[in-house]
Amino acid sequence: MRAFITGITGFAGSHLAENLLNHNYEVFGTSLMGERRDYVAGIKNAISIATADINDARALKKAVTSAKPQVVFHLAALAAVGRSFTVPVDTMTINLMGTQNLYEILRDSKSVQKIVFVSSADIFGPLPPAKMPIKPDYPLHPVSPYGASKAAADILSYQYFRAYGLPIVRIRAFNHTGPRQGTGYVIPDFCSQITRIESSGRRGTIKVGDTSARRDISDVRDIVNGYRQAAAKGKPGEAYILASGKADSIRHYLKLLTNMSTAEIDIKIAKELLRPVEVPLLVGSIAKSKKELGYNPKYKIEQTLLDTLDFWRKN
Template identity: 45%
Template structure:
């Protein structure tokens, strides 16, 4: 089976590629932005097919969909930093919304019928009152950041293209995931790096932290990508 992973060189994308390669049942194709960092996939690069594609470029997206004709698509390419979305809301909205729209339109125009997974986010829920805990899929979507708004729009676009055009789209809303290759701009990786540096006597035994009052759920990224794969496997 031909599997296309957009954003394959990212945190989750690289782990999803590893998952499928370990299964040994699929031919893996990846879409990456021109000149993007390939460090996360350097160890598997000779086992996957890579295509340079800016998801904001409709022609480029249609070109790779035409060439690959994937049977499954995992759309993971995105501007995925909440903090950055405040500094660059326009870039966040264009990348995440127009990028997904270009993918859907390419699938329609090429006239293929793949299963498509859209990676949403817990940021879609935004403001949650205590009475609503634990959060379920039925919770209201009240995003509180430009990133959250972009993911809600992706979510609703997926629903609309399913209802209007019959695209076989599965939407998930994963909470925070962590694990190997997580960027050090994120708390768990940053803390881990500081601990390692302290153990190696590279810094004073002080861990610098931010707001420790925040409460978050964390899942191992390897469990998350397995869940992504199973959502399409069990449709």
């Protein structure tokens, strides 16, 4: 089976590439000009990477045509919620128009059997606790530019399935973390600050935003396994949620991390880290994914956090 991953050299893309190789896929993908490739250094001889921006239709078409993929995983995106408030136009251009560029190219493909579009839990927006856990058929009410861009691309994906018959499966992925995730996301932001304090040998302070928000956080290795399962078993036109099915406060995750360190650490709320709009609770229902995809998360959050912290200690 020939697989094509947009954003193959990134955090989730590199983990997905490893997962697919372990399941005997031939793996192709794209990365940006000048983008670091150290996350795929260990598998560079087993994969083929083309340099192509998702909004460069000519370069993207050349990469897809050359790969002749049977399965496409669309991961390339501007994915940081906080940053999206600063660059809303870029967020929409990359996440929506880039997705349409890819679909227009795939309309001409004779080889593609399944397309996995990676959406986000942020498309749902804030919901009362009584509505939790979130199910795939819930209405979309995004409150961040990132959430809006992903909701628009999610709807576009369904439209291309209905109008053009593209075999698109939509994955609403909830928060996930793990080794290789860069700063700009809550867990690696904590890990980078903890390891900096550890290296200094002195008491230090971690700056945080709103730690009362409760999030459903999974291990990236579970999530990308779900992407592969969606490609194998997902029904075109359908939407699935990948999550852990339980949520804890950001404060709880921070406490777990600081307990994994012997450093003396103080916590300080920084106004600049508070978002204009915050979703207080997000937790997803994975009942449909378990039943139809065989999705079964294996990593405990403590192991995920420790692996992520150890990654930052080494990098």
